[in-house]
Amino acid sequence: MERRLRVRHRGLLQDEVRLSPEKRTGTLRVALCYPNLYFVGMSNLGFQGVYQLLNAYEDVLCERAFLPDDVDREDLERSGHRLSSFESGTDLNQFEVLAFSVSFENDYLHVLRMLSLGGVPLRAADRGPGDPVVVLGGAALFLNPEPLAPFADLVAVGEGEALVPKMVEALAGAGGPRRGIESLTEKDGFYVPSRYEVRYNADGTVAAYDGPGPVTRQRGWPEKMALPQSVILTPNTEMSMKFMVEISRGCPCMCRFCWAGYNYLPVRGFSRKVIVDRAREVRAFTRRIGLVSTAVCDHPEIDGIVDDLAGLGYEVSVASLRLDDLTPQFVFKLADTGVQGLTLAPECGSDRMRRILNKQFTNAEILDKATWIFENGIQNLKLYYMVGLPGETHEDVEAIVSLTEQIRARMLAVGRSRGRIGRIHPSVNPFVPKPGTPYQWLPMEDPKETDRKLQFLRKAFGRMPNVDAIMKSARTGFSQSILALGDRRVADALERACLDGVDLKRGMKAAGLDPAFYLFRGRGRDETLPWDLVDNGVSKAYYLRELDKSLAERLSPHCPEVQGCIRCGVCVEAPNPSYRLPEKWKALGTSPLYLKPAAARP
Structure with a gap:
């Protein structure tokens, strides 16, 4: 390995604080790879959670690997050295398993670049017995794995807590990882992926998948898993020395654009006792804690959790807050721990647009709650x-400009x-239709029109004192949309982009693929979609009903707190139900865990 890069790794390792002992032995050597920089990867709770899960097994020795920055990448390419693991400096091609945790579509190209820098053949079909088994997982992959499918020996579809035990048992078996697959x-x-062949229609749409059948996405259950939490603290991330803990998973609001809302159903959570007990154990290492959830305020004990953490001397931060559940009491509690800024997600500037999206609050409510925030001493507000x-x-x-001005x-x-x-920080992103949402059939807006809107907002925000806007470009949405909505042929474009050192747009051209086919074409309601091979439990009929209600500007209620609900399909009481929604979270108040699964699937 290039000496300068190894010195840098040692410096980063020395800055780390491990909250559990480092694992140094194991017969199955796994490199857990994050396809972005260390600064980004070590801020990702899912990545840290899988690292913890893998190293909990006696047979496994899991190390980490990250995408090098441009300077280090050029050094590796010039010197002929391989990308190596973070802990021991072992070349990636010397591991038995490379497991990638992929959260975002824009990191897909980084997966290929890490394989190339590590001396591993890009395509699974080109690997032999002496090459590592490449496993891909993460949130982006259980939405639509197809653009990366040809590069994977195995794709883990679902939440790590449910999949890692079975995967370790198979890959660490006597026959070795390849037989384990x-x-x-x-x-x-x-x-x-190698067990599935894709057939296409004459118009380029997917005709069918020939293979074992749809893959059922798996979920983790609180009563069977450890609390998802940081296992390593470091000052060298955006979350500098912040202990992150996932207090709940899933959101009942069913916002029509939100892939996480549909794909992390049903709502599950950990109890106040479990969360606070662990926070007490690590308090000696940090005074900063972050509560992670898609619906923080939905936790039935959130006020008590924040009270307890404040009593331990923590400064508590939270992810983006849902406006419809925000209370003055909760804002006061956060401010009392020293929080100086919060994040809200109006998503749009008009009540009409929120009805389209199924966001069940109004501009008047947003302004009232912003006032609570400022009156409680929190000075800075980020708006999505x-x-x-x-x-x-x-x-x-x-209306986005008007709402921001009123909040200001x-x-x-x-x-x-x-x-x-204080300051207002509007963050504006181009909308990307995502698989696993009612908008999966819709085309993306013409990037030229999106850029005109972004330019209008940029100028308007620029005239507002105390407002610092963060604007993404339509180009960012271009790449993300192709990768989110693409089929297996998009792998050719990724490969060309990696080998030629160009971006995805040029890779698409080199592969002879038309971006418009993926971006600007409305999909037929009876069309076989590339991601139909993944069954996330939500019925296609439900998605279509929600799409029609969106077009009619009609709201839908939140997930009902009743057992046996059949509205979307996730919690259906079938002969072999795999999950169900609780009647009330607090119904299991004496238990350390709120949600129990129904009978496990065979």
Whole structure:
């Protein structure tokens, strides 16, 4: 390995604080790879969680690997050295298993670049007995694994807590990892792309998948898994020395654009006792804690959790807050721990657009809750918006400016009375239709139109004092959409982009693929979609009903807190149910865990 890069790795390792002992032995050597920089990867709770899961097995020795920055990559290419693991400096091609945790589509190309730098053949078909087995998993892969399928020996489809035990048992078996893959072919949650052939229609759409059948996405259950948490603290990430803990998983709101809302159902959570007990154990190492959830305020004990953490001396931060569940009491509790900024997600500027998206709050409520935030001493507010949404007009884009200006006015009114004025940080992203949502059939907006909207907002925000806008480009949405909505042929474009050192747009051209086919074409309701081979439990009929209600600007209720609900299909009481929604989280109040699965699937 290039000496300078190894010195840098040692420096980063020395800065780390391990919250559990480092594993140094194991017969199955696994490199857990994050396809982005160390700074990004070590901020990812899912990546840290899988690292913890793998090293919990006596047979496994798991090390980490990250994408090198441009300078280090050039050094590796110039010197002929291989990309290596973080802990021992072992070349990636010397491991038995390379497991990639892939959370975002824009990291797909990084997966290929890490394989190339590690001396591993890109395509699974080109690997032999002496090459590592390449396993791909992570949130992006259980939405649509197809653009990366030809590069994977195995895809883990679902949550790590449910999949890692079966995977370790198979890959660490006497026959070795490659034989272990065969034993996973028929098990729920595992997709072996080489066992599936794709047939296409004359118009380029998918005709059918010939193979073992759909892959059922797997879920983890609190009563069977450890609390998802940071296992390593480091100052060298955006979350600098912050202990991250997942307090709940899933969201009942069913926002129509949100892949996480549909794909992490049903709602599951950990108890106040489990969360606070672990926070108490690690308090000696840090005073910063982050509560991770798609619906923080939905946790039935959230007020008590924050009270307990404040009593331990923690500064508590939370992910983006849902406005419809935000209370003055909760805002006060956060402010009392020293929080100076919060994040809200209006998503759009008009009540009409929110009805389209199934966001069940109004501008008036947003302004009231922003006022609570400022009056409780929290000075800074980040706002998430999107443009290019279905049914959006220029008036809706103008409404984003108006809403931000009104929030700013509330901030100024409170701040001037106290002699402290904060800042507003609008973050605007182009809308990307995602698999596993009602919008999976819709085309993406023309990037030129999206850029016009972004430019309009950029100028408008630029005229507002105390407002610092963060604007993504339509180009970012271009790549993300192709990878989110692509079929297996997009792998050719990724391969060309990797080998030629170009971006995805040029890779598409080199592979002879038309971006418009993936981006700007409405999909037929009876069309076989590339991601139909993944069964996430939500019925296609439900998605279509929600799409129709969106087009009619009609709201749908949140997930009902009743057992046996059949509305979306996730919690159906079938002969072999795999999960169900609880009647009430607090119904199991004496238990350390709120949600129990129904009878396990065979």
